[in-house]
Amino acid sequence: MMPLRFILVGMGARSRIWRRVLDQHPDCSLVGMVEHDADRLKAALMESPDVAVGAALDEITEQVDADIALLCTPPADRHDQIAAACRAGLAILAEKPLADTLAGAEAHVAAAAAAGVPLAVGLNFRYLAVTQELKKLFAPSRLGRPEFGRFTYERWRDGHQPHLNKYPLTMRQPMLWEQSIHHFDLMRFVYDAEPVSISARTFNPSWSMYEGDANVAALISFEGGIEVTYQGTWAGNWKQMGFEWRTECRHGIALQSEMFGDLAFAMREDVELSPVDLRDEEPWFDDVWGFLEDFVGHFRYGTALPCTGADHLKSLRMVEACIQASARGATVSLHEL
Numbered sequence: 001m002m003p004l005r006f007i008l009v010g011m012g013a014r015s016r017i018w019r020r021v022l023d024q025h026p027d028c029s030l031v032g033m034v035e036h037d038a039d040r041l042k043a044a045l046m047e048s049p050d051v052a053v054g055a056a057l058d059e060i061t062e063q064v065d066a067d068i069a070l071l072c073t074p075p076a077d078r079h080d081q082i083a084a085a086c087r088a089g090l091a092i093l094a095e096k097p098l099a100d101t102l103a104g105a106e107a108h109v110a111a112a113a114a115a116g117v118p119l120a121v122g123l124n125f126r127y128l129a130v131t132q133e134l135k136k137l138f139a140p141s142r143l144g145r146p147e148f149g150r151f152t153y154e155r156w157r158d159g160h161q162p163h164l165n166k167y168p169l170t171m172r173q174p175m176l177w178e179q180s181i182h183h184f185d186l187m188r189f190v191y192d193a194e195p196v197s198i199s200a201r202t203f204n205p206s207w208s209m210y211e212g213d214a215n216v217a218a219l220i221s222f223e224g225g226i227e228v229t230y231q232g233t234w235a236g237n238w239k240q241m242g243f244e245w246r247t248e249c250r251h252g253i254a255l256q257s258e259m260f261g262d263l264a265f266a267m268r269e270d271v272e273l274s275p276v277d278l279r280d281e282e283p284w285f286d287d288v289w290g291f292l293e294d295f296v297g298h299f300r301y302g303t304a305l306p307c308t309g310a311d312h313l314k315s316l317r318m319v320e321a322c323i324q325a326s327a328r329g330a331t332v333s334l335h336e337l
């Protein structure tokens with residue numbers, strides 16, 4: 001059977017990992033690359049000389065047959081890319097966040113549905129070993145149902161580093177759209193619960209290099225009575241990363257102390273934490289690989305499409321709720337959005 005044929009749109013930082021993954025996957029092939037920066041396109045072509053290239057997705061769909069448009073572009077202004085993929089009948093795999101406004105993301109989901117093309121969002125963090133083992137800890141036979149948690153992500157993110165994208169430096173809410181979206185998605189995924197209401201405050205410390213708010217503080221209530229206290233920042237004022245996600249459950253606690261690992265649990269009376277064994281993996285690669293396996297499975301074996309655009313809207317509503325809650329100084333019900 002012919003491998004699934006991908007056209008990669010946007011040859012920036014994120015495209016590198018996707019090119020590696022597609023290159024190694026036996027059931028995927030890269031047939032086209034789209035980039036409007038001529039130098040970047042030239043550099044990409046040097047590495048993959050047999051691939052069709054152009055400055056717009058329409059150009060490439062006229063030249064080559066393909067199955068999937070993989071969007072690795074900044075989340076703003078994806079309208080033309082989505083429209084071109086829909087016109088060509090290509091399935092869409094978009095990097096998170098699907099858009100930089102809730103209305104924009106809703107429009108993309110509606111456009112894909114109207115065209116009858118599947119739309120998935122690459123939420124690779126769900127596929128980390130630590131995430132999957134954390135989710136299992138909440139089984140009734142183990143820690144039991146979560147009731148409250150504390151999620152802290154404190155990072156000094158130097159957005160001027162050459163290998164990083166530059167558009168977040170001027171976004172209005174860079175932390176929320178670019179980073180917290182992963183955290184909110186993870187909460188929904190591991191707790192298997194939908195958010196009900198959010199109070200939040202976003203702000204920007206004086207030393208932040210971001211024009212928009214680098215800090216988010218939120219209280220998030222999930223259905224079934226799970227309360228999460230969240231603090232996320234890209235302007236934590238120490239270059240050492242701080243990550244801690246502690247969840248209090250019926251019988252004890254789960255503690256994730258690193259973004260890519262270090263998972264442990266304790267029952268109420270335990271003196272020490274018990275570490276959870278995690279499979280060896282290469283962060284950023286194996287998680288994308290795991291997602292891609294699921295994505296490919298949908299086309300090959302008819303399994304459910306992972307991380308659908310419609311599901312992603314529920315995490316994006318959390319972002320929007322934080323923005324509105326901070327602006328209005330109020331608690332925002334997710335049903336209002």
Ligand SMILES: NC(=O)c1ccc[n+]([C@@H]2O[C@H](COP(=O)([O-])OP(=O)(O)OC[C@H]3O[C@@H](n4cnc5c(N)ncnc54)[C@H](O)[C@@H]3O)[C@@H](O)[C@H]2O)c1
Pocket residue numbers: 009010011012013014015034035036037040055056071072073074075081095096097122123124164165166167178
């Ligand atoms: N899932 C993750 O863990 C993860 C990690 C990093 C980035 N991302 C996401 O990946 C996406 C891309 O981020 P990045 O870091 O690669 O950004 P980037 O700025 O480094 O690269 C984006 C590229 O897209 C090109 N581009 C912009 N508009 C285009 C268009 N209409 N047609 C063709 N090319 C266009 C730009 O010229 C640039 O080369 C973002 O949505 C980001 O949030 C996800």
